[in-house]
Amino acid sequence: MEGRHISCASVNPISAIGRRLGLNESACKKSCIAVISNATTSDEARTIMSAWMQIWGLNVKGANPPFRDIIPENLEYLRCFAMDSAYVDIKGLMESKRAYKRRLYNTLYHINRGETGIQDMHITKIWPNTDWNTVWKNIHCTPVPGGMKAAWYKVMHGILPTNVRLYKIRISPTDKCSNCGMHNTLQHRLIECGEGPQVWQWTTQKLAHILRTVPARIPNEWLSCPQCALWPPTRRRAVMWILANVILSRTRPNQDLMLCDFITFTQANKYKLYQTVKQRLHVANYLCVLDMP
Numbered sequence: 001m002e003g004r005h006i007s008c009a010s011v012n013p014i015s016a017i018g019r020r021l022g023l024n025e026s027a028c029k030k031s032c033i034a035v036i037s038n039a040t041t042s043d044e045a046r047t048i049m050s051a052w053m054q055i056w057g058l059n060v061k062g063a064n065p066p067f068r069d070i071i072p073e074n075l076e077y078l079r080c081f082a083m084d085s086a087y088v089d090i091k092g093l094m095e096s097k098r099a100y101k102r103r104l105y106n107t108l109y110h111i112n113r114g115e116t117g118i119q120d121m122h123i124t125k126i127w128p129n130t131d132w133n134t135v136w137k138n139i140h141c142t143p144v145p146g147g148m149k150a151a152w153y154k155v156m157h158g159i160l161p162t163n164v165r166l167y168k169i170r171i172s173p174t175d176k177c178s179n180c181g182m183h184n185t186l187q188h189r190l191i192e193c194g195e196g197p198q199v200w201q202w203t204t205q206k207l208a209h210i211l212r213t214v215p216a217r218i219p220n221e222w223l224s225c226p227q228c229a230l231w232p233p234t235r236r237r238a239v240m241w242i243l244a245n246v247i248l249s250r251t252r253p254n255q256d257l258m259l260c261d262f263i264t265f266t267q268a269n270k271y272k273l274y275q276t277v278k279q280r281l282h283v284a285n286y287l288c289v290l291d292m293p
Contacts, residue, residue, distance in 0.1 A: 121157075122157070123156060123157050123158065127225070130225060130227055131227045132227075134227045134228070134229055135156070135225055135226055135227050138226045138227075138228070138236065138240050139152055139153070139156075139226070139240070141233065141236065141237055141240065142237060142240040142241055142244050143237055143241060143273065143279050143282045143283065144241060144244045144245075147248070148244045148245070148247065148248045149244070151247050151248050151251050152244055152247050154251070155186065155190070155223065155224050155247055155251065156224055156225060158186065160186055160189065160251060162184045162185060162186055162188075162189055163175050163176060163177060163178070163183075163184035164183055164184050164185050177189075177193055179193055179194055180193055180194070186224065187220070189250060189251065190220075190223050190224070190246075190247070190250045190251075191220060191223070191250070194257070195257070195258055195259050195262075196250065198259045199246065199249070199250070199257075199259055199262050200220070200246070201215070202259060202262075202263070203242060203243075203246055204216075204218040206242060206289045206290060206292075207239055207242060207243075209289045209292070210235060210238060210239060210286050210289055211230070211235070211239070222243055223243060223246060223247060226240060226243060234281075234282065234283055234284040234286060235284075235286055237282050237283050238283040238284070238286035238287055239286075241273070241283060241287065242266070242287075242290075245265065245266050245269055246262075249262055249265055263290075266290055267290060267291070270287050270290055273287070274287075
């Protein structure tokens with residue numbers, strides 16, 4: 001990754017370039033003349049290949065992260081050259097170690113995505129009619145710690161280790177819930193086991209007050225797939241914040257939390273959220289409904 005860029009300015013095959021670009025020799029000559037006329041007059045732009053290299057940005061230090069889509073698809077070897085020649089500068093004097101590692105990661109990430117292409121996630125193939133852009137946007141804007149978002153991602157992707165899932169891969173001896181004896185599905189884990197119905201009823205009442213609607217219009221699917229477009233953004237963040245707290249409290253190993261314990265849990269997290277002015281502005285005063293009886 002770190003090092004000197006490789007120069008290929010000595011290559012000058014007109015016919016080979018024409019075949020690679022899908023042009024005949026006369027058309028390739030006209031194109032090369034136009035490229036050379038538009039290129040600079042430096043020593044590196046005296047050949048046809050070097051002119052193309054200059055247009056595609058391959059005669060200088062590689063971009064970070066590399067962008068190979070400007071090179072024609074027929075010239076796959078030059079695309080590979082652009083990806084392999086990505087240049088990462090050494091750590092700057094004023095650059096922190098964390099920022100330098102992040103810069104290295106971004107370059108490696110884009111190189112890997114350039115080689116394998118952008119692939120859809122498995123959950124988007126299972127539910128193709130879901131507005132996943134709205135789902136990712138809602139979760140990304142939620143002002144909660146990374147642990148809550150990680151738990152929410154597990155719920156959305158269906159990888160939460162419920163007994164039904166563990167029983168299918170022969171890890172759990174039964175698919176029943178250890179608390180109530182029912183099928184330990186994801187829906188059961190979130191809103192059915194223990195005092196889950198009471199917790200979800202209390203949650204829908206608070207959400208309905210924020211959205212100025214009735215609790216019956218709050219769907220259960222918002223927990224596993226929050227594809228709701230709400231306005232203004234402060235209201236949307238407040239709703240997502242409450243749902244994230246439900247997810248975290250219900251996905252913990254011990255599901256025997258009472259409703260009063262959940263209310264105390266949300267109020268404590270609200271107190272932490274309101275400690276900083278920036279976080280308080282993200283949700284405005286919508287979370288005051290949690291203090292209402």
